[in-house]
Amino acid sequence: MNLDDWRSRINDLDNQILDLLTQRAEAALQIGDLKRRQDAPSYAPEREADIVRRLIEKNRGPLASDTVxxxxxxxxxxxxxxxxPLTVAYLGPxxxxxxxxALQRFGAAATFRPGRSIGEVFDDVERGRADVGVVPVENSTDGAVNVTLDRLIVSDTLICGELKLEITHHLLSRAAELDEVKRVVSHPQALAQCRGWLAEHLAEVATEDTLSTAVAAELAxxxxxxxxxxxxxxxxxxxxPVLESRIEDNPQNATRFLVVGRRPIGPTGRDKTSILFAMRNVPGALYRILEPLARDGxxxxxxxxxxxxxxxxxxVIFVDLEGHRDTPLVASVLREIGERTLYLKILGSYPAA
Incomplete structure (x- = not known):
């Protein structure tokens, strides 16, 4: 086959893919109608996680699993x-x-609602202005996002998902060369994560904090x-334009995000459960609380x-553990932990990233 033959073959395959996508969307319409009649939630993250995992297991290449x-x-x-429609709140702009x-998890067809703070994202979900919210919870370089942890203590939302995002920083500018740059702006965390590169390449250039990396891009x-x-x-x-790519000092830098919603998520077979508890200030208290986890593997x-x-x-102690709260083993251990603490709150069980 020559080039034109292969291109014709790809056109035929594209037409078949479009036909199948149309059939899939029509099936989704029918499912949506059934869910409305049964008063069932439209968003089912456990089902979506199962679909993606099944296809990744089935994939034999040449497409990478991440691409699939x-x-x-x-x-x-x-x-x-x-x-x-699904409305997703996130820490904006x-x-x-x-x-x-949020785009990576929910795709371009969702409706996105930027919040001015992590607290506003939680508020949007709690008050029904958004179906789910996406918030950062920890960074591999800078550690825990304490604002998120503090809000989880008092929030009525439940964790219904997690995802990990590789954090890659780029230097954006309309300048043609580095020596034309007179000021570097960004969020303080981004500036700190690129401190080494800036010292090597733009040591004499002033830096300035902004409220977000997006505000910095607007200024540039x-x-x-x-x-x-x-x-x-x-x-x-x-x-x-991107003037310099991947300028972060730590190429392994990543952030873990949580998806919070208003309803519990069913088991998928590969889940996590997040809890928090308060304990007595006595020797051995933490060991005694966590001992059932080790005992039961x-x-x-x-x-x-x-x-x-x-x-x-x-x-207050936050713990993530493997397994789902509704499985007999995890449920039994959580009951035992609850008996050994002053206070236990189950933050949610959700598909592991």
Whole structure:
């Protein structure tokens, strides 16, 4: 076959794919109608996670599994929008890494609602202005996002998902060369994560904090002597060229995000459960509380402490563990932990990233 033959073959395949996508969307319409009649929630993250995992397991190449997952998330996004609109709150403005994470998880067909703060994202979900919210919870370089942890203590929302996003910083500017840059602007965290690169390449250039990387990109779009440290998404949305790529000091830098909603999520077979508890300030208290996890072979993936706001010098402990709260083993262990703590709150069970 020559080049024209192969292109004709691809055209035929594209037509078949479109026909199948149309059939899938029509099936989603019928499912949406059934869910409305049964008063069932339209968004089912456990079902979506199962679809993506099944296809990744079935994939034999040459497409990478990450590519297959990304393509199907857009398909799920489009079919979900046909079934019922989904509003996603996120820490804004647009082009922040949280926006990028929300797009990655929910696809372009969702309706996105930027919040001015993490607290506003929680408020939007709690008050029904959004179906779900996306918030950062920890960064591999800078550690826990304490504002998110503190809000989880008092919020009525439930964690219904998690995702991890590689954080890559780019230098955006309309300047043609580095020596034309007179000022570098970005969020303080982004500036700190690129400190080494800036010291090596722009040591004499002043830096300035902004409220977000998106605000920095706006400034760079308006002034050719300004360079912003921001994402590739910010470069696209604000139409600012990438002057230097991947300038972060730690190439392994990543942020974990949580998806919060208003309803519990069913088991998928590969889940996490997040809890928090308060304990007595006595020797061995933490060991005694966590001992059932080790005894029953349940893996603890994270532990973090935060001051209890109402009780000085006392702490709330956050724990992530493998498994779902509705499975018999995890349910039994959680009951036992509850008996050994002053207070136990189950923040949610959700598909593991």
């Amino acid at each position: 997952a990304a393509v199907w998330r857009q398909i799920l996004s489009g079919c979900r929008a046909v079934e019922a 647009q082009a922040t890494f949280t926006h990028q994470a 779009a308006a002034d050719a002597t300004v360079a912003a440290i921001a994402s590739e998404l910010a470069a696209q949305l604000y139409n600012v 349940i893996n603890l993936t994270k532990i973090e402490s935060r001051p209890a706001k109402q009780s000085p010098w006392e702490y």
